[in-house]
Amino acid sequence: MSTFKDLGLNPMILQALAEIGFEQPTPIQSKVIPHLINSDNDIVALAQTGTGKTAAFALPIIQQIDENEKHVQAVILSPTRELAIQIAKDISKYCKYLKGVSVTAVFGGERIDIQLRALKRGPQIVVGTPGRVNDLIRRKALKVDNIKWLVLDEADEMLNMGFKEELDAILVTMPPEKQVYLFSATMNSQIRRIASNYMTKPDDIKVEGADKATDNVQHFFYVVHEKDRYQALRRIADMNSDIHGIIFCRTRRETEQVAAQLISDKYSAEALHGEITQDKRTQAMNRFRQKKTQLLVATDVAARGIDVDKLSHVINYNLPESTEAYVHRSGRTGRAHNQGISIVLVNMRETYRIKHLEKKIGKTFERGKIPRGEDICEAQLFRLIDKICGTQVNEEQISKYTELIEKKFEDMDREQLIKKFVSVEFNRFLEHYQGAEDLNSNVNKPGGGGHQRRTNYRGRSSGGGGHHRRRHSGGGSGGHYRKRH
Numbered sequence: 001m002s003t004f005k006d007l008g009l010n011p012m013i014l015q016a017l018a019e020i021g022f023e024q025p026t027p028i029q030s031k032v033i034p035h036l037i038n039s040d041n042d043i044v045a046l047a048q049t050g051t052g053k054t055a056a057f058a059l060p061i062i063q064q065i066d067e068n069e070k071h072v073q074a075v076i077l078s079p080t081r082e083l084a085i086q087i088a089k090d091i092s093k094y095c096k097y098l099k100g101v102s103v104t105a106v107f108g109g110e111r112i113d114i115q116l117r118a119l120k121r122g123p124q125i126v127v128g129t130p131g132r133v134n135d136l137i138r139r140k141a142l143k144v145d146n147i148k149w150l151v152l153d154e155a156d157e158m159l160n161m162g163f164k165e166e167l168d169a170i171l172v173t174m175p176p177e178k179q180v181y182l183f184s185a186t187m188n189s190q191i192r193r194i195a196s197n198y199m200t201k202p203d204d205i206k207v208e209g210a211d212k213a214t215d216n217v218q219h220f221f222y223v224v225h226e227k228d229r230y231q232a233l234r235r236i237a238d239m240n241s242d243i244h245g246i247i248f249c250r251t252r253r254e255t256e257q258v259a260a261q262l263i264s265d266k267y268s269a270e271a272l273h274g275e276i277t278q279d280k281r282t283q284a285m286n287r288f289r290q291k292k293t294q295l296l297v298a299t300d301v302a303a304r305g306i307d308v309d310k311l312s313h314v315i316n317y318n319l320p321e322s323t324e325a326y327v328h329r330s331g332r333t334g335r336a337h338n339q340g341i342s343i344v345l346v347n348m349r350e351t352y353r354i355k356h357l358e359k360k361i362g363k364t365f366e367r368g369k370i371p372r373g374e375d376i377c378e379a380q381l382f383r384l385i386d387k388i389c390g391t392q393v394n395e396e397q398i399s400k401y402t403e404l405i406e407k408k409f410e411d412m413d414r415e416q417l418i419k420k421f422v423s424v425e426f427n428r429f430l431e432h433y434q435g436a437e438d439l440n441s442n443v444n445k446p447g448g449g450g451h452q453r454r455t456n457y458r459g460r461s462s463g464g465g466g467h468h469r470r471r472h473s474g475g476g477s478g479g480h481y482r483k484r485h
């Protein structure tokens with residue numbers, strides 16, 4: 001196993017990486033970094049987001065930047081504003097001890113005069129979206145005649161998002177001697193066209209299994225009736241109350257509908273799609289990143305550039321169009337050595353696609369059972385009790401009320417009191433799941449083990465304190481659990 005030092009990086013960069021907490025290079029970094037330090041060849045690298053590709057191209061570039069030259073030496077193009085900002089932020093962190101190197105991000109949706117001023121300050125690295133970069137080149141505010149490196153990050157996405165013309169316009173204005181690094185999650189004829197028109201005999205770099213899903217993600221699928229798709233989603237969210245994840249939808253409309261429904265059902269959710277203004281998108285992203293929003297309901301395109309580590313779940317409300325898109329979606333969780341869960345909701349007619357996906361991504365999917373109302377109520381009940389047990393009491397503040405509180409409760413015994421406290425929150429779930437159907441039963445073959453029982457849970461709730469905590473496991477009635485609930 002190589003270290004960052006073995007790859008040829010200088011001590012200032014090594015120091016910054018150690019402070020960030022990168023201990024070992026990822027596979028794409030091990031391949032790309034020495035290549036970019038030691039060779040002048042162009043490269044075409046197949047890499048998903050979440051593999052550490054940003055550091056793979058950024059570290060060799062910052063190492064070779066001439067700190068004394070205050071002109072643009074590297075341009076990095078990215079499909080979205082969010083990704084451009086993220087890349088620029090990452091680069092500033094890597095440059096902590098390279099005081100003479102500076103980076104700026106340029107993108108549409110922000111006042112251009114701010115960006116013009118930033119460019120005047122002489123950054124050596126500019127990260128931007130194709131539209132804005134092209135605009136700034138035409139205005140002669142961004143001078144690219146002397147650049148040494150051009151990075152096309154997520155090239156397939158830039159093309160998917162309709163930036164072909166901007167890319168062509170940018171590429172023709174740049175000096176032919178520059179080195180071009182193209183990164184893409186998928187390979188197709190359009191990418192090959194860029195490589196053959198604008199690159200010089202690029203070396204292909206591919207990490208073994210780059211088109212495979214990461215090992216840190218567990219894949220589950222749930223079979224539901226089309227009409228139950230939303231209810232199934234809701235149950236999965238209720239069963240995993242600490243969820244922090246993205247729900248992928250196919251269309252803007254579906255994204256809006258699912259988000260609106262979740263919000264009206266009192267979930268912490270927001271929609272993110274291309275027709276929401278940049279400002280609103282940034283705000284939504286920030287709320288999500290700060291965990292003020294638990295669920296982001298997004299289209300594939302809008303979710304590009306979402307760089308949030310430690311997402312617990314990715315939920316495919318519908319299957320994506322292609323395997324690559326699935327790998328991309330599921331790769332949003334399980335990043336940077338964390339564990340993640342990717343869930344797919346399918347109807348009966350779509351189940352064959354799971355087999356197909358398994359083969360393509362080289363991973364198996366476990367079939368989950370939609371949690372029953374009863375399982376959810378139980379999980380929520382114990383979660384609430386855990387929360388109560390773990391709550392710190394501020395003795396000083398509460399003491400002045402103790403007498404009054406005791407007086408109010410004087411006619412209640414301990415058991416009654418506990419039940420009432422717990423019911424404050426628990427009733428919401430009891431009400432919703434009272435008489436709830438088992439969503440699995442509809443789709444299981446006759447005699448296939450589905451539960452036909454209907455759950456009326458009200459009776460049990462008044463049944464006293466006889467519950468003891470039960471943990472559900474993968475294939476059990478409760479679907480899967482995160483470690484803590």
Ligand code: AMP
Pocket residue numbers: 021022023024025026029048049050051052053054055307309335336
């Ligand atoms: P990227 O594929 O560049 O979007 O990176 C995905 C995530 O992995 C980012 O949050 C990086 O900060 C993180 N990361 C990149 N390289 C490493 C590394 N060598 N060790 C640990 N985390 C890393």
